[in-house]
Amino acid sequence: MEQITRTLEEQRKEFASRKFLATPIAGLIAWLLVGFSGITMPVAITVWVLFIATGSIVYMALFISKFTGEDFLDKSKPKNEFDRLFFFTVGQAVLVYAIAIPFFIIDYSSLPLTIGILTGLMWLPFSWMIRHWVGIFHSVVRTVVVLVVWYLFPENRFVAIPFAIVLIYIVTIVILTSRKAEA
Numbered sequence: 001m002e003q004i005t006r007t008l009e010e011q012r013k014e015f016a017s018r019k020f021l022a023t024p025i026a027g028l029i030a031w032l033l034v035g036f037s038g039i040t041m042p043v044a045i046t047v048w049v050l051f052i053a054t055g056s057i058v059y060m061a062l063f064i065s066k067f068t069g070e071d072f073l074d075k076s077k078p079k080n081e082f083d084r085l086f087f088f089t090v091g092q093a094v095l096v097y098a099i100a101i102p103f104f105i106i107d108y109s110s111l112p113l114t115i116g117i118l119t120g121l122m123w124l125p126f127s128w129m130i131r132h133w134v135g136i137f138h139s140v141v142r143t144v145v146v147l148v149v150w151y152l153f154p155e156n157r158f159v160a161i162p163f164a165i166v167l168i169y170i171v172t173i174v175i176l177t178s179r180k181a182e183a
Helices: 008-016 022-040 043-055 057-068 081-095 097-106 108-130 134-152 154-178
Strands: none
Touching: 008 081, 008 108, 022 043, 022 057, 022 154, 043 057, 043 108, 043 154, 081 097, 081 108, 097 108, 108 134, 108 154, 134 154
Protein backbone atom coordinates (compact mmCIF):
# COMPACT_ATOMS: atom_id res chain seq x y z
CA MET A 1 0.00 0.00 0.00
CA GLU A 2 1.34 3.40 -0.94
CA GLN A 3 2.09 5.73 1.96
CA ILE A 4 1.04 9.34 1.52
CA THR A 5 3.72 11.74 2.69
CA ARG A 6 2.51 14.98 4.25
CA THR A 7 4.74 18.02 4.36
CA LEU A 8 5.80 19.42 7.72
CA GLU A 9 3.53 22.40 7.11
CA GLU A 10 0.55 20.08 6.55
CA GLN A 11 1.43 18.19 9.71
CA ARG A 12 1.75 21.45 11.64
CA LYS A 13 -1.69 22.61 10.49
CA GLU A 14 -3.14 19.24 11.48
CA PHE A 15 -1.42 19.43 14.87
CA ALA A 16 -2.48 23.04 15.47
CA SER A 17 -6.14 22.25 14.72
CA ARG A 18 -6.45 20.11 17.86
CA LYS A 19 -8.08 21.14 21.13
CA PHE A 20 -5.07 20.74 23.46
CA LEU A 21 -7.19 20.47 26.58
CA ALA A 22 -6.10 17.17 28.14
CA THR A 23 -2.63 18.28 29.21
CA PRO A 24 -3.60 21.62 30.79
CA ILE A 25 -6.56 19.95 32.53
CA ALA A 26 -4.14 17.35 33.92
CA GLY A 27 -1.77 20.12 35.03
CA LEU A 28 -4.63 21.98 36.68
CA ILE A 29 -5.67 18.85 38.59
CA ALA A 30 -2.10 18.10 39.67
CA TRP A 31 -1.46 21.59 41.00
CA LEU A 32 -4.90 21.69 42.64
CA LEU A 33 -3.96 18.53 44.55
CA VAL A 34 -0.69 20.15 45.61
CA GLY A 35 -2.49 23.28 46.79
CA PHE A 36 -5.06 21.33 48.81
CA SER A 37 -2.29 19.23 50.28
CA GLY A 38 -0.48 22.43 51.24
CA ILE A 39 -3.59 23.53 53.14
CA THR A 40 -4.39 20.24 54.85
CA MET A 41 -1.17 18.24 55.17
CA PRO A 42 2.25 18.71 56.72
CA VAL A 43 4.95 19.97 54.36
CA ALA A 44 6.70 16.57 54.38
CA ILE A 45 3.61 15.01 52.79
CA THR A 46 2.95 17.97 50.47
CA VAL A 47 6.46 17.62 49.06
CA TRP A 48 5.63 14.05 48.03
CA VAL A 49 2.27 15.14 46.64
CA LEU A 50 4.04 17.77 44.55
CA PHE A 51 6.58 15.28 43.17
CA ILE A 52 3.98 12.58 42.46
CA ALA A 53 1.22 14.85 41.14
CA THR A 54 3.42 16.87 38.79
CA GLY A 55 5.28 13.74 37.71
CA SER A 56 1.93 12.17 36.84
CA ILE A 57 0.64 14.96 34.60
CA VAL A 58 1.54 13.13 31.40
CA TYR A 59 -0.24 9.98 32.58
CA MET A 60 -3.31 11.93 33.66
CA ALA A 61 -3.29 13.69 30.28
CA LEU A 62 -3.19 10.33 28.48
CA PHE A 63 -6.30 9.27 30.43
CA ILE A 64 -8.11 12.61 30.10
CA SER A 65 -7.42 12.73 26.34
CA LYS A 66 -9.91 9.89 25.87
CA PHE A 67 -12.66 12.18 27.22
CA THR A 68 -11.62 15.36 25.39
CA GLY A 69 -11.62 13.61 22.01
CA GLU A 70 -7.86 13.95 21.67
CA ASP A 71 -6.97 10.31 22.47
CA PHE A 72 -3.18 10.55 22.55
CA LEU A 73 -2.84 6.77 22.29
CA ASP A 74 -4.97 6.36 19.14
CA LYS A 75 -2.79 4.22 16.86
CA SER A 76 -5.09 4.74 13.87
CA LYS A 77 -4.14 8.43 13.52
CA PRO A 78 -1.39 9.16 11.00
CA LYS A 79 2.02 9.89 12.51
CA ASN A 80 2.74 13.56 13.04
CA GLU A 81 6.21 14.98 13.66
CA PHE A 82 4.74 17.67 15.90
CA ASP A 83 3.39 14.99 18.23
CA ARG A 84 6.96 13.75 18.54
CA LEU A 85 8.21 17.28 19.18
CA PHE A 86 5.51 17.80 21.81
CA PHE A 87 6.56 14.62 23.61
CA PHE A 88 10.16 15.86 23.52
CA THR A 89 8.99 19.02 25.32
CA VAL A 90 7.31 16.76 27.90
CA GLY A 91 10.63 14.94 28.28
CA GLN A 92 12.35 18.28 28.74
CA ALA A 93 9.91 19.13 31.54
CA VAL A 94 10.73 15.84 33.27
CA LEU A 95 14.48 16.37 32.94
CA VAL A 96 14.32 19.71 34.76
CA TYR A 97 13.67 17.81 37.98
CA ALA A 98 17.46 17.37 37.91
CA ILE A 99 17.67 21.10 38.64
CA ALA A 100 14.82 21.20 41.14
CA ILE A 101 15.88 18.26 43.32
CA PRO A 102 19.33 19.57 44.40
CA PHE A 103 17.80 22.95 45.32
CA PHE A 104 15.01 21.15 47.17
CA ILE A 105 17.60 19.26 49.21
CA ILE A 106 19.19 22.58 50.25
CA ASP A 107 15.89 24.44 50.77
CA TYR A 108 12.67 22.43 50.64
CA SER A 109 10.62 25.60 50.06
CA SER A 110 12.30 26.06 46.67
CA LEU A 111 10.33 23.12 45.27
CA PRO A 112 7.13 24.94 44.21
CA LEU A 113 9.29 27.67 42.67
CA THR A 114 11.57 25.41 40.65
CA ILE A 115 8.98 22.83 39.57
CA GLY A 116 6.41 25.57 38.98
CA ILE A 117 8.67 27.53 36.64
CA LEU A 118 10.75 24.81 35.01
CA THR A 119 7.87 22.53 34.01
CA GLY A 120 6.04 25.54 32.57
CA LEU A 121 8.81 26.17 30.05
CA MET A 122 7.45 23.51 27.69
CA TRP A 123 4.72 25.99 26.75
CA LEU A 124 7.16 28.18 24.78
CA PRO A 125 7.87 25.68 21.97
CA PHE A 126 4.19 24.71 22.06
CA SER A 127 3.32 28.30 21.08
CA TRP A 128 5.62 28.03 18.09
CA MET A 129 4.16 24.65 17.09
CA ILE A 130 0.57 25.91 17.00
CA ARG A 131 1.40 29.47 15.91
CA HIS A 132 -0.55 30.98 18.75
CA TRP A 133 0.48 33.18 21.66
CA VAL A 134 -1.17 31.05 24.38
CA GLY A 135 2.03 29.16 25.20
CA ILE A 136 4.07 32.34 25.47
CA PHE A 137 1.38 33.79 27.74
CA HIS A 138 1.34 30.67 29.92
CA SER A 139 5.11 30.37 30.22
CA VAL A 140 5.90 34.04 30.82
CA VAL A 141 2.99 34.77 33.17
CA ARG A 142 3.61 31.55 35.07
CA THR A 143 7.31 32.37 35.51
CA VAL A 144 6.67 35.93 36.70
CA VAL A 145 3.72 35.04 38.95
CA VAL A 146 5.43 32.04 40.56
CA LEU A 147 8.55 34.10 41.27
CA VAL A 148 6.55 37.01 42.73
CA VAL A 149 4.34 34.72 44.83
CA TRP A 150 7.43 32.84 46.10
CA TYR A 151 8.81 36.14 47.47
CA LEU A 152 5.49 37.57 48.70
CA PHE A 153 4.27 34.50 50.59
CA PRO A 154 7.33 32.74 52.04
CA GLU A 155 5.29 30.95 54.72
CA ASN A 156 2.64 29.75 52.23
CA ARG A 157 4.67 28.73 49.18
CA PHE A 158 3.11 25.27 49.00
CA VAL A 159 -0.37 26.82 48.87
CA ALA A 160 -0.04 30.17 47.10
CA ILE A 161 2.13 28.98 44.21
CA PRO A 162 0.01 25.92 43.32
CA PHE A 163 -3.21 27.96 43.37
CA ALA A 164 -1.57 30.70 41.27
CA ILE A 165 -0.60 28.04 38.72
CA VAL A 166 -4.16 26.67 38.80
CA LEU A 167 -5.50 30.13 37.93
CA ILE A 168 -3.03 30.43 35.06
CA TYR A 169 -4.18 27.02 33.79
CA ILE A 170 -7.81 28.16 33.94
CA VAL A 171 -7.03 31.23 31.84
CA THR A 172 -4.96 29.09 29.46
CA ILE A 173 -7.81 26.59 29.02
CA VAL A 174 -10.23 29.44 28.29
CA ILE A 175 -7.82 30.83 25.69
CA LEU A 176 -7.34 27.37 24.13
CA THR A 177 -11.09 26.75 23.87
CA SER A 178 -11.70 30.12 22.24
CA ARG A 179 -8.70 30.24 19.88
CA LYS A 180 -8.99 29.96 16.17
CA ALA A 181 -6.61 27.35 14.78
CA GLU A 182 -4.05 28.60 12.26
CA ALA A 183 -5.41 28.02 8.77
